[in-house]
Amino acid sequence: MAQKNVKNMMGVLSGVFAHTGHLSKEEAMKMAGMSEEEFKTVYEKSANVVKKLESYDSAAEKYDNFSEHLWEELQEYVKKFGPFGV
DSSP states (O other): OHHHHHHHHHHHHHHHHHHTTSSOHHHHHHHHTOOHHHHHHHHHHHHHHHHHHTTOSSHHHHHHHHHHHHHHHHHHHHHTTOOSOO
């Protein structure tokens, strides 16, 4: 179970880079070690991160808020690991 959650988290992160044009979708899937079907759900989560970042005007604001928005999408996977103070 832990490996699947880590894989999903890697998929969300690599998906963000695919949505922003720094990786192809295929490269992001490969980095996460996922099939196209597995990647579909996490790719939607990464789209949510990018959509939120697009609401900011400056690159500095996007940078400052990136981890917050990424965390929002990763929470469900991290909580499955047990008590980390989250």
